[in-house]
Amino acid sequence: MLPVPTVNYLILSGLLFTIGVVGVLVKRNPIVIFMCIELMLNAVNLSFIALGRHFAQINGQMYVIFVMAVAAAEVAIGLGIIVNLFRQKETIDIDEVNLMKY
Amino acid sequence: MVFFAPNLAWLIPALPLLGFLISAFAGKRLGRPASGYLATFWVFASFAVSVLVLLGLLGMEGEHRRALVPLLPGGSEVPWISIGNFTVNYQALIDPLSMLMCLIVTGIGGLIHLYAVGYMAEDKDFPRFFTYLNLFIFFMLMLVLGGNILLMFIGWEGVGLCSYLLISFWFEDIENSKAGNKAFIVNRIGDVGFALGVMAIFATFGTLTFYQADGKGFLDQALLKVTAHGDLTLAIATTIGLLLFVGAAGKSAQFPLYVWLPDAMAGPTPVSALIHAATMVTAGVVMITRVSPIIVQSYVVMNTIAIIGVFTAIFAATIALTQNDIKKVLAYSTISQLGYMFLACGVGAFSAGMFHVTTHAFFKALLFLGAGSVIHAMHHEQDMRKMGGLKNKIPITHLTMAVGWLAIAGIFPLAGFWSKDEILGYASGYPRFGMILYAVGAFTALLTAFYMTRLMMKTFYTNQRFNEADLGHGHGHAGHDDHMQHVSAHDLHDAHDSHDSLDAGHAGEGGEGELAAQDHSHDSHTGVHESPWQMTFPLIVLAVLSAVGGLMGTPWANKFEQFLEPSVAPASLYEPHEGLPLLVGLGIGLALAVAGILWGLSVYNKHKAAGALLTDEQRTAGTPLGSLYRGSLGLWGVDRFATFLGIDVGGAFARTMAWIDRNIVDGLVNGVAGAAGISSEMFRRVQTGFVRSYAWVMLLGVCLVVASLLWPILSHH
Numbered sequence: 001m002l003p004v005p006t007v008n009y010l011i012l013s014g015l016l017f018t019i020g021v022v023g024v025l026v027k028r029n030p031i032v033i034f035m036c037i038e039l040m041l042n043a044v045n046l047s048f049i050a051l052g053r054h055f056a057q058i059n060g061q062m063y064v065i066f067v068m069a070v071a072a073a074e075v076a077i078g079l080g081i082i083v084n085l086f087r088q089k090e091t092i093d094i095d096e097v098n099l100m101k102y
Numbered sequence: 103m104v105f106f107a108p109n110l111a112w113l114i115p116a117l118p119l120l121g122f123l124i125s126a127f128a129g130k131r132l133g134r135p136a137s138g139y140l141a142t143f144w145v146f147a148s149f150a151v152s153v154l155v156l157l158g159l160l161g162m163e164g165e166h167r168r169a170l171v172p173l174l175p176g177g178s179e180v181p182w183i184s185i186g187n188f189t190v191n192y193q194a195l196i197d198p199l200s201m202l203m204c205l206i207v208t209g210i211g212g213l214i215h216l217y218a219v220g221y222m223a224e225d226k227d228f229p230r231f232f233t234y235l236n237l238f239i240f241f242m243l244m245l246v247l248g249g250n251i252l253l254m255f256i257g258w259e260g261v262g263l264c265s266y267l268l269i270s271f272w273f274e275d276i277e278n279s280k281a282g283n284k285a286f287i288v289n290r291i292g293d294v295g296f297a298l299g300v301m302a303i304f305a306t307f308g309t310l311t312f313y314q315a316d317g318k319g320f321l322d323q324a325l326l327k328v329t330a331h332g333d334l335t336l337a338i339a340t341t342i343g344l345l346l347f348v349g350a351a352g353k354s355a356q357f358p359l360y361v362w363l364p365d366a367m368a369g370p371t372p373v374s375a376l377i378h379a380a381t382m383v384t385a386g387v388v389m390i391t392r393v394s395p396i397i398v399q400s401y402v403v404m405n406t407i408a409i410i411g412v413f414t415a416i417f418a419a420t421i422a423l424t425q426n427d428i429k430k431v432l433a434y435s436t437i438s439q440l441g442y443m444f445l446a447c448g449v450g451a452f453s454a455g456m457f458h459v460t461t462h463a464f465f466k467a468l469l470f471l472g473a474g475s476v477i478h479a480m481h482h483e484q485d486m487r488k489m490g491g492l493k494n495k496i497p498i499t500h501l502t503m504a505v506g507w508l509a510i511a512g513i514f515p516l517a518g519f520w521s522k523d524e525i526l527g528y529a530s531g532y533p534r535f536g537m538i539l540y541a542v543g544a545f546t547a548l549l550t551a552f553y554m555t556r557l558m559m560k561t562f563y564t565n566q567r568f569n570e571a572d573l574g575h576g577h578g579h580a581g582h583d584d585h586m587q588h589v590s591a592h593d594l595h596d597a598h599d600s601h602d603s604l605d606a607g608h609a610g611e612g613g614e615g616e617l618a619a620q621d622h623s624h625d626s627h628t629g630v631h632e633s634p635w636q637m638t639f640p641l642i643v644l645a646v647l648s649a650v651g652g653l654m655g656t657p658w659a660n661k662f663e664q665f666l667e668p669s670v671a672p673a674s675l676y677e678p679h680e681g682l683p684l685l686v687g688l689g690i691g692l693a694l695a696v697a698g699i700l701w702g703l704s705v706y707n708k709h710k711a712a713g714a715l716l717t718d719e720q721r722t723a724g725t726p727l728g729s730l731y732r733g734s735l736g737l738w739g740v741d742r743f744a745t746f747l748g749i750d751v752g753g754a755f756a757r758t759m760a761w762i763d764r765n766i767v768d769g770l771v772n773g774v775a776g777a778a779g780i781s782s783e784m785f786r787r788v789q790t791g792f793v794r795s796y797a798w799v800m801l802l803g804v805c806l807v808v809a810s811l812l813w814p815i816l817s818h819h
Contacts (some may be wrong), residue, residue: 024797094793101791 009050016043028093030082034075041071107158108169108196110151114204115173115243117148122236129229138219141232145215145239149208156201167668168313169196170249183252188309193249195312199669202456203246203388206463210380211239213640217471218372220636221478231271231370238264242381246388250311251300251320254389258296258353261382262289268377269369281368288362292352296389299345306330306338312392324395325671334399342396343403346389347410354386356444357414360437361744364737367429371474374429379436379470380463387443387459391452394671398450405534408448412529412542415441417738419549423556424734427484428473431557435510436466438546442525445543449536450678451528452670453663457655458525460662461517464651465509468644472503475633475641476561483568486557491566495630498638500562502645507558509648511551512695514688520652522547523691527657531681540682544694551698559706657684 016039023036045064052060086092121144129137159167173192174180183190194200215235222231241264245257262285270282304310307320308330314322327334350356355363366378377383390397390407397403415438422434439462446455477484479496493500509516512523526547530540632638655662681687736742 021801025794025801028794097793098791101789 006050006054010047013043013047013050016040016046028095030078030085030092030094033094034078034082038071038075041067106169107155107161108171110158111155111171111194111196111247112173112175113151114148114155114194114208115240115247116175117144117151118208118236118239118243120144122233122240125229125233125236129233132229134228135219135223137229138215138222138232141236142212142215142219144236145208145212148239148243149205149212152201152204152208155196156205159196159198159201167198170194170313170315171196173247173249173253188304190250190252190310192253193311194247195249196247197313197669198666199388199391199456200246202460202666204243206460207239207242207246207381210463210467210644211235211242211376213643214372214376214380214467214471217375217474217637217640218370220634221372221474222370223634225370227271231268234264234267234271235372235376238268238377238382242385245385249313250309251303251393252310254392255296255300258349258385258389259293261377261385262286262293262353265289265366265377265382268373269366271369271373278368281362281365285362285366288359289352292349292359295345295348295352296350299342299349302338302342302345306334306342321393321395324393324399325675327399334396336400336402339396339399340402343393343400344406346393346396347403347407350386350390350444351410352386353389354383354440354444355414355437356386356410356440357417358740358744360414360418361741363437364430364433367427367433371429371470371477374433375467375470375474378433379466383436383440384443384459384463387440387447387455390444390447391456391670394447394452395675397447398671398675401534404448404450406448407444408529408532408539411441411444411446411448412539412546413441414438415445416542416546416549417441419546419553420734421737422553423549424731426487428476428486428489428557428561429470429484431486431553432466432469432473435469435550435553436462438550439466439510442522442543442546445529445539446525449529449532449539450671450673451525453666454521454524454528456666456670457662458521461509461521461648461651461655464517464644465506465648468502468506468641468648469510471637471641471644472499472506475499475637476503478633478637479630480568486560488568489561489566490564490568491562492630493562496632498632498641502638502641503562504558505645505648507554509652511554511699512547512691513699514692515652517648517650517652519688519691519695520655520657523688524655524657526691527681527684527687528678529681530687531679533677533679536679536681544690547691548694548698548701551695552702555699555702556706559702564706657688 020036020038020040020043023039024033027033027036045067048060048064048067050060052058082092085097089096121141125132125137125141132140159169162169170193172179173194180192181189182192215232218231218235222228225231238261241257241260243257245254245261248254248257266282266286269285270279273279273282300310303320306329307323309318309320311319312321313319323329324334324339329338352359363378363383367374369378397407418434418437418441422431422438425431425434439458443455443458443462446452446458475496476489476492476499479492479499480489483489505516509518512519526540526543529543530536532539682690733739
């Protein structure tokens with residue numbers, strides 16, 4: 001069986017990333033936005049691993065570990081913020097959260 | 103350790119400094135007159151140490167009478183400033199010049215302290231006065247003793263400070279404060295010159311020490327015509343000499359920087375005697391004499407000093423002819439005599455100049471203290487038009503002042519005769535335009551004799567022109583000492599001229615009214631009275647000194663010149679010519695002095711016979727002298743011109759600069775701030791507060807960055 005060519009992984013990664021970006025831009029629920037950000041991170045992870053295999057380098061996999069660790073921390077903080085946000089404003093619609101402006 | 107008297111030199115300034123500290127912190131508790139006597143004691147103690155040090159100095163060989171001793175107790179060399187190989191030590195230069203000045207400063211200073219105990223007896227700020235006086239003595243001693251020109255500069259600035267403090271001692275009267283400010287500001291102009299001169303000396307010679315044991319002091323170098331970088335050229339010597347002379351001209355009231363000295367008479371009379379006649383104003387002469395090895399290297403500097411000196415002498419003498427305030431006459435006389443001293447320095451006769459410093463200190467301190475005694479007796483009246491007939495009322499003051507009068511006029515064998523004629527003799531031998539200098543100087547001597555005779559006549563010998571019963575009323579506290587002189591000259595004329603010609607009984611009423619309006623106090627006695635012993639004793643001592651002080655410098659046995667020889671530049675450096683024959687010079691000098699006195703006596707006796715004394719204005723009205731009289735009374739317009747230059751022109755310039763500063767400089771700064779404000783007002787709209795729009799912008803930015811990174815790669819293929 002032939003191995004899946006690297007370019008396929010990259011195309012999939014690009015698609016996932018684009019979906020994530022679009023989600024971040026259009027969604028108003030921060031939890032969904034979070035999920036989209038996770039999607040973007042994992043798209044990048046996928047291309048890391050694919051390229052790591054392609055060039056027979058360990059670096060790609062190593063970076064993925066880092067990204068997953070950072071993403072976990074980020075989610076923890078982000079969810080904390082969202083909980084507090086809800087307590088303050090009774091809503092989590094990010095268009096309502098606009099105190100930091102001119 | 104072997105006893106070496108110059109090692110005691112640190113005590114000379116330390117004792118007055120101690121006195122200053124005691125007066126400053128405990129003066130009020132000591133009260134009067136104890137604080138005054140204590141202050142006097144420290145100065146006399148310093149005088150005693152000076153005598154000891156002088157004896158030690160005289161014990162040395164004539165040629166080597168010079169010692170560098172530390173100015174701190176303990177005798178170790180303590181550097182004050184030490185940067186790289188540049189060191190300034192707390193050292194005193196003990197040599198004939200510095201010891202001469204120490205004796206003058208502490209001796210005459212002590213007498214004047216004693217006098218002030220009497221003169222200031224009723225002043226409410228008695229301890230403060232003696233605090234300042236002690237501080238002045240300290241700084242003056244630093245000035246003359248300093249072993250390097252930087253220490254001299256410290257003393258120089260210190261005496262300027264004390265002068266300012268004492269001129270405006272009665273600061274409740276704004277005019278006195280203004281006079282103090284004027285003195286301080288005019289002195290700043292001179293001090294810039296001095297400071298630049300000090301820097302030039304350092305740049306040229308690499309040291310600020312006058313003389314050093316290893317022959318590396320800057321005066322040692324100047325005597326050998328070398329510097330740290332090569333030969334001492336005319337240009338270098340001229341630059342340094344002129345800069346230092348600017349400083350000297352400011353401190354010693356030479357044209358055109360003399361304008362502060364007449365105003366300085368706003369201070370108490372002992373201050374006028376001590377600072378503005380006997381000691382501080384001669385500091386310029388002392389400094390020029392100290393650096394004489396540099397001065398004589400440049401004929402430009404010598405010409406300048408001689409011309410400015412002789413011009414100041416005659417110019418101030420012409421103003422002294424017409425002043426009506428007794429202290430103003432003496433102030434202009436002091437400026438004139440200082441001119442003589444600079445004339446001496448300019449023609450290279452440094453020891454003659456210092457001789458005149460010495461004799462002038464005797465007789466001018468005497469005259470000022472005498473004038474103070476007159477003012478005291480007259481209950482703080484200074485206008486000579488309202489005096490007269492005091493001869494028998496205050497006999498001691500009269501007799502001692504008469505000695506001063508004859509001494510300054512140059513009557514044989516009093517002090518002024520020897521010193522003035524020595525200067526004129528040297529001036530006539532000046533190689534370039536000696537005879538002109540001599541002629542102007544000799545004519546000034548005639549004027550001197552005349553104006554001093556006028557002062558004596560108006561004060562003591564002519565008819566009494568005041569009502570004795572009125573005097574007591576006018577006696578305010580000493581703060582009003584100088585009230586009259588600040589009424590403008592013109593007002594005084596209108597108010598009082600008519601009284602001058604009246605008989606004694608009626609005169610002075612109008613003038614007294616003004617004084618009577620002031621608050622008066624303390625002493626209840628009225629009428630003219632002789633001063634207390636604290637005041638008459640110094641007068642007598644100074645009268646004796648004025649009479650015999652000149653004998654140490656007679657042309658036949660000039661002990662004074664021999665004594666000063668180690669401190670001044672040798673004559674071989676400037677090669678004077680043969681001047682007038684000795685006896686001819688002395689004869690002319692005496693003849694001029696006698697002529698001036700007789701002239702004065704005749705002018706002021708003529709009207710005495712008629713029972714009244716015409717004012718100078720009435721006497722000169724209608725004659726060609728009238729306009730000259732008014733010119734002189736108006737100080738030849740110099741003060742008015744200085745006001746015009748400083749206030750009108752300078753003010754306009756300052757206002758222009760202020761406008762530029764407010765509108766252009768500030769406008770630039772404010773404009774930058776304004777532009778930032780406006781642009782940020784515009785750009786703050788970007789902060790919408792919508793997170794998703796930020797995300798859009800971020801995406802756009804990322805795309806741009808990626809595109810710009812990829813563009814070169816893609817376009818390459």
